[in-house]
Amino acid sequence: MDALSMAVVKKVNEMEELGEVLLITEQLRLRFHEDKIIKDRRHNVSTYPNSFVAREAIDWIMDHKEAADRAVAKEIMQKLIDHNSIHHVCDKYKEFRDARLFYRFRRDDGTFPLVLEVRVIFRGQRLYEKVMNTDNSLLQAREEDGVTYERSFVASEFIDWLILGQEADARTDAEELGQRLLEHAVIQHVSGKHHFVDGNLLYQFRMNFRRRRRLMELLVKRPPSLVDSPDSPFCLRKQIPERPTNFLSALAGSEDCTISALRRCSLGAAYGGGYGGGYYSSSSFLFNSPPVALSEPKSGELKVLKRPVTVEELLAPGAPYRRKLLTVISDPVGWGFVVRGEKPCHVQAVDPSGAAAAAGIKTCQFVVSINGRNVLNYDFKAIRSLILHGPRVIIMEVMEEITK
Structure with missing residues (x-):
């Protein structure tokens, strides 16, 4: 089997960023059209079709x-200019x-430059919609x-599906298309180990083209590689009065749920008060600061299950649980939740001001899958590692108890 080379991995990461910019831009363009922000406009003796007023665009964003x-x-709109997505009419x-x-x-x-990379991503979007709108058994x-x-x-x-749908003339052409889709971050091998080959390996769509993007995603850079630390993806941001630049993070690997302090570096004042943050680095840990026991949490911040629940109970017919599919976009300080337990794991704590809370993650929800991978039989360390080494956007399926 063809393993992924470092060059391909690097290209995939670059194409993932490009794909997200394209999707954010296209979603904004369609929303502007829908709300009549874009229309034919006239100035002096000239008419400018399909244009928008900068100040009205800013008003709409606010x-x-x-x-x-x-x-x-x-700054968001400037990013669109920098990515060659919009321009001044003259x-x-x-x-x-x-x-x-x-x-x-x-x-x-x-005037949009339809280079090869852009064409492949847009074709991937069309194939994604075709798969999602077709009643077939391809995705299982x-x-x-x-x-x-x-x-x-x-x-x-x-x-087979590509050939049947006249997306490719022969198997070699279809395999080449699959390879391009993988290299452009549209699809991926389920464990990220292999390139696309005509065989029995499993693949998934890497991009969720239907997810509504937030414009702020244009300003949040991908964080550097995170060390496999229990703090990194699950930080519970708690401002310390005497150290306003620090926050506290629950240690997912500690049975007594201790906490330690980490520093954050600012992304700059231009991001605004609610969007500031920083990145993790090994130098952020204050090793000379002893762990502090977590004090009594406020209601809703930290909860424990009333009783242990097995996977069989969750999946039993008529069980009092509902499924939800949620999208969590990490902010510069993490995802903002803690998972505990094993087979199945559950959400133990949620930062009320973090990314998880904004996505609808709640305490005592059971984690069913992460980016399409079933994790009901994983322990919290395996889930932690899965999130740490995955993309900054996670599609998380959970099950929660139906309250009467």
Whole structure:
């Protein structure tokens, strides 16, 4: 089997970032059209089709709570200029100005550069929608090397599907398309070990094209590789009065649930009060600070299960549990929740101001799958590692008790 080379892994990471920018831009463009922000506009004797007023765009972003203030909203729009997604109608200004100036999306005026990378990602989006809108058995829960992966497909069956749908003329063409889709972060091998090959290996769609992106994602850089620390993805941000630049993080690997302090570095004042943060680094740990016992938590911050629950109880017909599929986008300080237990694991604590809380994660929910991988039989350390070494956006399926 063809293993992934470091060069391919690097390209996949670059294409994932490009894909997210394309999707954020396209979703914003469609929302602007829907709300009539984009329309034909006239200035003096000239008409500018499909254009928008910069100040009205900033107003729209603020009204939809997509930015903390106008400076952040302006920075978001500047990112779109930097990524060659929008431009001033006369290409007079290279900076986005919060003024009565006309701008256009390049996809609306036909000037968007449809290079190979962009074409592959857009084709991947079309294939994704085709798969999701077709009543077939391509995407299923399947097992590889003893691990069950939700919504996965067999490479050879995917090739059959491509040929049947006239997306490829021959198996070699379909396999080449699959390889391009993997290299451009549209699909991935379920464990990230192999390239796309015509065989029995399992793959999944890496991008969730239907997820509603937040504009702030344009400003949040991917954090550097995180060390396998119990703190990293599950930080519970607690401001310390005497050390306002520090926060506390529950140690997921500690049975007595101790905490230790980590420093955060600022991303800059332009991100606004609610969007500031920092990245993890090995130097962030204050090794000379002894662990502090976690004091009595406020209601809703830290809970324990009333009784142990088995996987069989969760999956039993008529069991009083409902499933939810939630998307958690890490902010610069982590995902903001703690998982505990094993077979199944459950959410023990949620930072009320963190990313998990914003996504709808609640305490006492049981973790069913992470990015399509069934984790009901994992312990919390395996789930922690899975999140640490995955993308900054996780699709998390949970089960919660139905309250009467």
